[in-house]
Amino acid sequence: MSNPLSEAEDSPLFITSLAKGLALxxxxxxxxxxxxxxxxxEVTGLNKSTVQRSAYTLEALGYIAKEPQSKRYRLTPKSLEIGSGYLQTSELIERANPYLxxxxRSTRESCNLLEPSGTDMTYVSRFASHKQISIHVPLGQRLPMYCTSAGRAYLSALSPEEAAAIIARSRLVAxxxxxxxxxxxxxxxxxxxxGDGFACSNEEYYVGDIAVGAAIVNAEGRPLGAVNIAVPFSRWTLKDxxxxxxxxxxxxxxxxSNAARGLKPLVSPATG
Known part of the structure; x- marks a missing residue:
């Protein structure tokens, strides 16, 4: 199987320094x-000289900053600009939010919209439970497809071959x-x-968490993402x-899905 990133890196259009800064x-x-x-x-696999130059540039641009005492780097609020633009411009989020x-309001439980990112699903919209929240899940959080309700729902809307390929690429951790x-x-x-039209997970990623997920598809039947409801073990059983x-x-x-019929997937399941 070809590696799309490796192929892109061979292109004269690929800016290696930009890729390294984003990796940081x-x-x-x-x-x-x-x-x-x-x-x-250590985390990025880049050499220290490259990291030093990238960190200096990102600090000068205001995306990271040094802690005064420890001199360790942290993200700044400005770094939110990179991801928040997507949340503000996504057609799928805009069309899904009223229904979500x-x-x-109907269930009074946490309801979420997730979209695929490689072998993970990313939270892009979230309406929290009206009751006590036991698990904080921020927008942008990524969870593995294979062991989550939204991920399994997304996989169920793909062909068996595409779903199997994603599972094969996943790091299957208990x-x-x-x-x-x-x-x-x-x-x-x-x-x-x-066959059921929905997927579930029973304490497979978070202890005490039960979740049910269903895929969102376009007019061609291609999955765009998934919605899920997550509830605590303290108030629910899987059967209920x-x-x-x-x-x-x-x-x-x-x-x-009806509201998003004309949308196209932003990523290919084959490449993530």
Whole structure:
């Protein structure tokens, strides 16, 4: 299988320094809120000289800053500009939000819109539960497709070959004792989700979290993303969630799909 990134890097249009700077920005996250130059080099695989130049440039532009005492780098609020533009201009988010908001009002539980990013799904819209929230999930958070309801719903709308290819590229990690990591069993779960019209996960990524997901498709039947409802184990059982929440979620996914009929997927499942 060809690597689209490797092919792009061979093009005279590819700006390597820009790619390295973006890799440095992407290296920051919940597990790495701050880093020094050595840590940046370790995480990105770039040499220290490249990291030093990239960090200097990003600091001069205002995207990262040094902590006064430790001299470690952190992202600044300006870094939000890079991703927030998408949230403000996405046609899918704009068309989905009214339906997602209504679902949130009806269920009073956390309702989310996610879109594919490689082998993950990314939260792009979220209406939080009216009740106590046990798990904070910010916009931009990425979760693996194979063990999440939204990811499985998205996979179920692809061809079996495309879904299998994504699972094969995934790093199959057991996040909890319930996480399914066997590719053949995951394929069966995806096939079942295709027949049911929705997918579920029961404490497979977060302990205490139950979720139901349904795919959003365009007029050609190609998946654009997925919606899901996440509820805590303290208030719900999987059986009750499937009986009560799944029908409402499927109706919402159909409404959004109708509103998004003319949209095209932004990424190809083959390339991520």
């Amino acid at each position: 920005l992407a290296a920051f996250g919940a597990g790495r809120p701050s880093m020094n130059l050595v840590e940046m080099a 908001h209504e679902l949130n 996040y909890t004792q319930n996480t399914e990591t066997d590719p053949s069993r995951l394929a069966k779960i995806v096939r079942k989700a295709h 969630a499937l009986a009560d929440l799944a029908p409402q979620l499927v109706n919402t996914a159909r409404s959004i």
